[in-house]
Amino acid sequence: MALKTLSAKNAAALDKDLMSVGAFSIDQLMELAGLSVSQAVFRVHPLSRGRRILVACGPGNNGGDGLRLATQLRNLGVPFVDDFESAMTEADHVVDAIFGFSFSGEVREPFPAVIKALKETSLPVTSVDAPSSWSIEDGPPVSGPGNGFHPSTLVSLTAPKPLVKWFTGRHFIGGRFVSPDIAKKYNLELPAYEGIDQVVEVENIAIKL
Numbered sequence: 003m004a005l006k007t008l009s010a011k012n013a014a015a016l017d018k019d020l021m022s023v024g025a026f027s028i029d030q031l032m033e034l035a036g037l038s039v040s041q042a043v044f045r046v047h048p049l050s051r052g053r054r055i056l057v058a059c060g061p062g063n064n065g066g067d068g069l070r071l072a073t074q075l076r077n078l079g080v081p082f083v084d085d086f087e088s089a090m091t092e093a094d095h096v097v098d099a100i101f102g103f104s105f106s107g108e109v110r111e112p113f114p115a116v117i118k119a120l121k122e123t124s125l126p127v128t129s130v131d132a133p134s135s136w137s138i139e140d141g142p143p144v145s146g147p148g149n150g151f152h153p154s155t156l157v158s159l160t161a162p163k164p165l166v167k168w169f170t171g172r173h174f175i176g177g178r179f180v181s182p183d184i185a186k187k188y189n190l191e192l193p194a195y196e197g198i199d200q201v202v203e204v205e206n207i208a209i210k211l
C-alpha cells in the first residue's frame with residue numbers, strides 16, 4: 003500500500019482545518035489521538051507481556067496525546083512520576099509522546115537525557131506521530147542524543163510524515179477524524195479502518211538506511 007506523506011507544515015495546516023471546517027476541538031482531537039495510540043500499544047504489547055506502560059509526555063500537543071485527563075487518571079490510581087529514567091526500570095513498555103510534528107533542530111535541555119534513555123533502553127518503545135528527536139522531513143539525526151534511536155513501533159496520526167522513509171518497525175496510522183474533503187485537499191489516501199478500530203497497521207513504504 004503506497005501511503006502519501008504529509009509535511010510538518012501541511013500537518014499543522016490540516017490540524018487547523020480540523021478545528022475550523024471540521025468543528026473539532028483540540029481536546030477531542032487529542033482524545034481520539036490518544037485512543038488510537040492506546041489501541042496500537044494494546045496490539046503490539048498484549049497484557050501478557052506486562053501491564054506497566056510508561057508514557058513520556060512532552061510540553062506540546064504530542065505530550066497531550068499521551069497525557070489527557072490527568073485528574074481522572076489520578077482518580078483511577080494511575081501513578082505519575084517525574085524521574086523518567088528510574089521509572090523505566092519498572093516499566094514493560096514505553097510510549098514516546100515527547101515531540102511530534104513541531105519538533106525541529108537540536109534537542110534542547112532538559113530533554114537530551116530523556117531521549118538518550120529512550121535510545122538506550124531494551125524495552126519496546128512506541129512513538130506517537132514521530133520518533134522524538136527525528137527531523138520530520140529528514141528522519142533520524144546524525145548526531146546528538148537521538149542518533150541511533152529507533153523505536154519499535156510508530157503511530158502516525160492522520161497521515162505518515164516524511165520521516166517514515168527511515169522507520170523500520172511496526173507502523174500504524176491512527177487519528178480517524180479526517181473527512182474525505184480534507185483528505186482530498188491534502189492529497190491523502192485514508193487507510194481502510196476496520197469496524198470500530200482507531201488504527202490500521204501498514205507496511206513501510208520505503209526504507210533508506
Ligand SMILES: NC(=O)C1=CN([C@@H]2O[C@H](COP(=O)(O)OP(=O)(O)OC[C@H]3O[C@@H](n4cnc5c(N)ncnc54)[C@H](OP(=O)(O)O)[C@@H]3O)[C@@H](O)[C@H]2O)[C@H](O)CC1
Nearest residue numbers: 031032061062063064102103104105106108110131159160
Ligand atoms: N491532526 C493531528 O494529527 C493531531 C495531532 N496532534 C498531536 O500534536 C502534535 C503536534 O503538536 P504541537 O503542539 O504542534 O507540537 P509538538 O508536541 O510536536 O512539540 C512542540 C513542543 O516541543 C518543543 N520543541 C520543539 N523543538 C524542540 C527542541 N529542538 N528541543 C526541545 N524542545 C523542542 C516546543 O518548544 P518551543 O519552545 O520551541 O515552543 C514545544 O513545547 C502532533 O505531532 C500530534 O501528536 C494533536 O493531538 C491534535 C490532532
Ligand SMILES: [K+]
Nearest residue numbers: 098101130132
Ligand atoms: K513522539
